[in-house]
Amino acid sequence: MTHTILSSPTKEVVIGFDRPFVMIGERINPTGRKLLAEEMKNGDFSRVEADAIAQVEAGAQMLDVNAGIPLADEPALLARAIQLVQGITDVPLSIDSSIIDALERGLSVYKGKALVNSVTGEDESLDRVLPLVKKYGAAVVAISNDETGISMDPNVRFAVAKKIVERAADHGIHYSDVVVDPLVMPIGALGQAGQQAFTLIRRLREELKVNTTCGASNVSFGLPNRNQVTGTFLSMAMASGMTSAIMSPLHPEVKAAIMAADVLTGNDQDCAAWIKANRDPNAPTGGRGDREGRRRRSAQ
Amino acid sequence: MTHTILSSPTKEVVIGFDRPFVMIGERINPTGRKLLAEEMKNGDFSRVEADAIAQVEAGAQMLDVNAGIPLADEPALLARAIQLVQGITDVPLSIDSSIIDALERGLSVYKGKALVNSVTGEDESLDRVLPLVKKYGAAVVAISNDETGISMDPNVRFAVAKKIVERAADHGIHYSDVVVDPLVMPIGALGQAGQQAFTLIRRLREELKVNTTCGASNVSFGLPNRNQVTGTFLSMAMASGMTSAIMSPLHPEVKAAIMAADVLTGNDQDCAAWIKANRDPNAPTGGRGDREGRRRRSAQ
Numbered sequence: 398m399t400h401t402i403l404s405s406p407t408k409e410v411v412i413g414f415d416r417p418f419v420m421i422g423e424r425i426n427p428t429g430r431k432l433l434a435e436e437m438k439n440g441d442f443s444r445v446e447a448d449a450i451a452q453v454e455a456g457a458q459m460l461d462v463n464a465g466i467p468l469a470d471e472p473a474l475l476a477r478a479i480q481l482v483q484g485i486t487d488v489p490l491s492i493d494s495s496i497i498d499a500l501e502r503g504l505s506v507y508k509g510k511a512l513v514n515s516v517t518g519e520d521e522s523l524d525r526v527l528p529l530v531k532k533y534g535a536a537v538v539a540i541s542n543d544e545t546g547i548s549m550d551p552n553v554r555f556a557v558a559k560k561i562v563e564r565a566a567d568h569g570i571h572y573s574d575v576v577v578d579p580l581v582m583p584i585g586a587l588g589q590a591g592q593q594a595f596t597l598i599r600r601l602r603e604e605l606k607v608n609t610t611c612g613a614s615n616v617s618f619g620l621p622n623r624n625q626v627t628g629t630f631l632s633m634a635m636a637s638g639m640t641s642a643i644m645s646p647l648h649p650e651v652k653a654a655i656m657a658a659d660v661l662t663g664n665d666q667d668c669a670a671w672i673k674a675n676r677d678p679n680a681p682t683g684g685r686g687d688r689e690g691r692r693r694r695s696a697q
Numbered sequence: 698m699t700h701t702i703l704s705s706p707t708k709e710v711v712i713g714f715d716r717p718f719v720m721i722g723e724r725i726n727p728t729g730r731k732l733l734a735e736e737m738k739n740g741d742f743s744r745v746e747a748d749a750i751a752q753v754e755a756g757a758q759m760l761d762v763n764a765g766i767p768l769a770d771e772p773a774l775l776a777r778a779i780q781l782v783q784g785i786t787d788v789p790l791s792i793d794s795s796i797i798d799a800l801e802r803g804l805s806v807y808k809g810k811a812l813v814n815s816v817t818g819e820d821e822s823l824d825r826v827l828p829l830v831k832k833y834g835a836a837v838v839a840i841s842n843d844e845t846g847i848s849m850d851p852n853v854r855f856a857v858a859k860k861i862v863e864r865a866a867d868h869g870i871h872y873s874d875v876v877v878d879p880l881v882m883p884i885g886a887l888g889q890a891g892q893q894a895f896t897l898i899r900r901l902r903e904e905l906k907v908n909t910t911c912g913a914s915n916v917s918f919g920l921p922n923r924n925q926v927t928g929t930f931l932s933m934a935m936a937s938g939m940t941s942a943i944m945s946p947l948h949p950e951v952k953a954a955i956m957a958a959d960v961l962t963g964n965d966q967d968c969a970a971w972i973k974a975n976r977d978p979n980a981p982t983g984g985r986g987d988r989e990g991r992r993r994r995s996a997q
Contacts, residue, residue: 584960584961584963585968588963588966588967589963591960591961591962591963592962592963595936620960620975621971621972621975621976622957622971622975625954626957626961626971629929629932629953629958629960629961630961632933632936632954633932633933633935633961634936636891636895636933636934636937637937653922653925654932657922657925657928657930660884660891661916661929662891662892663884663888663889663890663891663892667888668885668920671921672921675920675921675922676921
């Protein structure tokens with residue numbers, strides 16, 4: 398059974414086929430968030446801290462931290478954000494940057510075992526990111542694209558993932574420390590995006606025996622009622638073997654779908670988390686569905 | 698591509714891997730509905746008619762009709778219910794009884810190609826039901842239990858399903874006219890029930906190439922917020938290849954999960970049904986989620 402173990406100084410999180418799904422909160426990311434970008438650039442991290450707390454309260458077991466702001470000192474900002482977030486929460490972090498120096502600065506200040514987000518199948522990325530992952534004893538998200546871009550052929554994406562896992566092994570990184578992102582396309586643009594993802598996730602689990610993750614909200618891009626599509630996608634991906642996602646834990650529909658899917662994969666032992674979340678109307682998650690259920694039941 | 702084609706005098710429904718999921722409305726069934734049982738026994742079919750119309754309006758593409766009432770003349774009641782329902786709706790029907798004479802009476806009055814619900818792997822059932830299915834040119838639901846009961850081993854359930862498909866072929870019934878029910882256990886009682894079902898559904902599709910169905914609500918028996926669990930189960934089963942279910946179409950959470958899963962399997966062409974249901978707040982289905990989505994969006 399493949400276990401990817403991440404940690405903060407006080408908490409360990411295990412991503413695994415036999416574990417509840419791991420939600421990695423995506424909110425601390427200035428991409429497309431103009432106000433947050435402006436604030437971070439000016440040294441104001443209050444929104445970063447608020448986002449960290451809100452996501453952990455909503456049930457995120459890990460947080461992704463990104464400081465990708467054009468024309469800013471990304472390594473310094475990322476290191477600062479990581480230190481602040483580690484100061485106020487106890488969840489392990491995913492250190493998210495496409496800049497190698499930023500990844501290294503982030504890793505150098507991180508306390509515990511981090512998830513590096515990410516390495517691709519491009520030679521330059523492999524040659525520069527994997528030694529860092531090894532040096533700091535981290536785990537890494539492997540994105541299945543390479544110099545040729547993102548292939549529309551899932552067999553090519555599988556081959557790229559396989560190459561990354563093999564290169565990681567060359568660097569002394571065990572496959573259990575490689576979490577593969579199969580790259581999920583928007584279903585509104587590509588009708589086969591879902592089936593491609595499900596097939597690829599199953600192959601990654603059965604053939605490479607790796608854990609998987611994805612940026613979940615991408616699948617519903619452009620559609621109405623996006624959260625229902627994203628939540629349903631995640632439960633279907635979990636049926637296919639997906640074990641984590643980088644996502645917002647703040648949408649009740651998405652959270653409820655994941656918690657119900659944990660029940661159905663058998664990874665919510667004795668349905669305990671489900672029963673707790675749905676019996677307590679003040680619970681931050683699942684409660685919404687429950688209150689509606691109660692209204693309906695009492696109306697019958 | 699396996700297509701199970703059912704029909705009424707004016708409408709054809711296709712169950713298939715490349716088609717939207719087929720919801721077979723379960724409500725016309727006096728089991729556990731004391732009032733309905735009493736009324737039907739006394740010749741009052743007004744609730745049957747109301748249930749038929751409500752389920753079709755909610756999106757059921759087919760209806761299951763059951764008249765199993767202790768100490769009543771089930772063959773006569775079933776035939777009468779079928780005639781009434783065919784008089785007011787145009788969807789194909791599933792004729793549901795464990796009494797062979799009732800199945801035959803139902804088939805004798807049915808107009809179109811019906812789904813016979815059901816045959817089991819027991820020799821007596823095979824020997825008596827399959828000739829009826831052939832005689833009336835119907836399709837049949839195959840339930841994967843036999844004389845030894847319902848096996849807890851999904852490999853045994855697969856073997857029973859295979860036996861039924863082979864026996865059907867001996868009677869001249871093509872495998873595309875056999876829709877297998879893998880028998881889904883309550884997840885609250887058996888933590889492996891979900892994974893067993895998903896694995897079995899995938900094998901039935903890949904190895905026997907048959908369509909599948911199940912009594913969907915059973916999976917959430919005993920749990921709080923049942924509709925969320927049932928809807929999530931159905932989407933996960935669809936990711937594994939399930940193509941229909943006998944279920945209530947009246948719960949918005951369940952309906953929304955199925956419609957989103959149709960988008961994600963690529964079987965809702967151009968997401969047309971999803972977009973329609975979620976853009977029109979007066980739509981009978983999907984509208985709930987949409988209105989909530991709009992409230993959230995406008996609150997941002």
